[in-house]
Amino acid sequence: MANYGRDPYWLMARFASTCKCGAAIKKGERIFYYPSTKSALCPKCSEAASADFNACTQDEAFYNSGY
Ligand SMILES: [Zn+2]
Incomplete structure (x- = not known):
């Protein structure tokens, strides 16, 4: 597997903050x-960012599988 150490991920907010x-x-x-x-x-931006991120990783997987 690739190193996903710096990729964004879902978690539960441990304290209040501002998006x-x-x-x-x-x-x-x-x-x-x-x-x-x-x-x-925030949850709203998270949904959009997550969708973008997944789209990117799926593109990568697609291109990588072709070569
Ligand atoms: Zn936001």
Whole structure:
């Protein structure tokens, strides 16, 4: 398997914070977290970012499988 150590992943917010869009992230919410930038997204942005990320990894898998 490839190294996914720096890829974003889902987790439960351990403390309240603020998304880059300005929305509040409440403790216990399921959020998308980026280890490389140590930033988290609100649930709404998380859904969009997760969809983008999955689309990217699926493209990669598709291209890699062809060569
Ligand atoms: Zn947001």
